[in-house]
Amino acid sequence: MRCIRSSILQHLRLRVPVRPVLLLEKENVFISKMNFTSGGGGGQDQVLSKVIELVKKYDTANASKVTETADFKKDLSLDSLDRVEIVMAIEEEFSVEIPDEKSDKLTCCADIASFIVSESRPKAPES
Amino acid sequence: MSGVSSAAYFARRAAQKERVRILYRRALKDTLNWAVHRHIFYRDASDLREKFNANQDVEDVDRIDKLIAHGEAEYDKWRHPDPYIVPWAPGGSKFCRNPTPPAGIEIVYNYGQEDNP
Numbered sequence: 001m002r003c004i005r006s007s008i009l010q011h012l013r014l015r016v017p018v019r020p021v022l023l024l025e026k027e028n029v030f031i032s033k034m035n036f037t038s039g040g041g042g043g044q045d046q047v048l049s050k051v052i053e054l055v056k057k058y059d060t061a062n063a064s065k066v067t068e069t070a071d072f073k074k075d076l077s078l079d080s081l082d083r084v085e086i087v088m089a090i091e092e093e094f095s096v097e098i099p100d101e102k103s104d105k106l107t108c109c110a111d112i113a114s115f116i117v118s119e120s121r122p123k124a125p126e127s
Numbered sequence: 128m129s130g131v132s133s134a135a136y137f138a139r140r141a142a143q144k145e146r147v148r149i150l151y152r153r154a155l156k157d158t159l160n161w162a163v164h165r166h167i168f169y170r171d172a173s174d175l176r177e178k179f180n181a182n183q184d185v186e187d188v189d190r191i192d193k194l195i196a197h198g199e200a201e202y203d204k205w206r207h208p209d210p211y212i213v214p215w216a217p218g219g220s221k222f223c224r225n226p227t228p229p230a231g232i233e234i235v236y237n238y239g240q241e242d243n244p
C-alpha cells in the first residue's frame with residue numbers, strides 16, 4: 001500500500017520540474033547567474049573565460065564558434081538586441097555599469113574583458 | 128542629390144537604431160526591477176524581445192519614428208519607482224560609505240602617554 005502510494009507520488013513529483021525548463025529556453029544567458037557569484041574581477045584571464053562561458057550559454061550563439069576574438073556581429077551573427085542582452089548579462093555578472101556608447105564599441109569578448117579589468121582597477125587600493 | 132539624401136537617410140536610420148537599442152536596454156533593466164523572481168523575468172524578457180522583433184523589418188522611416196515614440200511612452204508608463212542600483216555605484220546604499228582616508232593621515236599610538244612624549 002505504502003509503496004504504491006510512494007510510486008504514484010514519485011510519478012507526480014517527477015512531472016513538475018519539466019515545466020520551468022521549457023520557459024528557460026529563450027534566455028539561457030541569465031541562467032548562469034544562478035550558479036555564478038560575481039567574484040570582484042579576478043585576473044584578466046579569469047574574466048575572459050567567464051565572459052566566453054556566458055556568451056557560449058546564450059542560446060542563439062554557436063558554442064563552437066565563440067572564441068576570444070570572435071566578432072559578435074559577423075562571426076556569431078548576433079543581432080544588436082542580442083548584443084544588448086549580452087551586455088546586460090555581463091553587467092549583472094560583474095556588477096559593473098557599462099554606459100550605452102561603450103556598449104556599441106564592444107565587438108568581441110576580448111574587448112569586454114579588457115573593459116571589465118579597466119573598470120575594476122580604480123577600485124583596487126593603491127598603497 | 129541622391130547621394131546627400133541617402134547619407135541623411137542612413138544617418139537617420141543609424142540614429143533610430145541607437146534609440147531602439149537604448150530603449151531595449153532600459154526596458155530590460157526595468158523588467159528586471161519589476162520581476163524579481165527569475166522565471167517571471169525570463170518570461171517577461173521573452174515577451175519584450177518578441178515585441179521588438181515583430182517590428183524588425185519595417186522600412187518606412189516615419190513609421191519607425193512613430194513606433195519608437197510609442198515604445199518610449201510605454202517605457203515611461205512602466206518605470207519602476209525604486210529601481211535596483213548596485214550598492215557601490217553612485218545612488219546605491221553603499222556608495223561612499225567607507226572612503227579611503229586621504230594620504231598622509233595616520234594614527235599616533237600614544238594613548239595615555241601624551242603628557243610625556
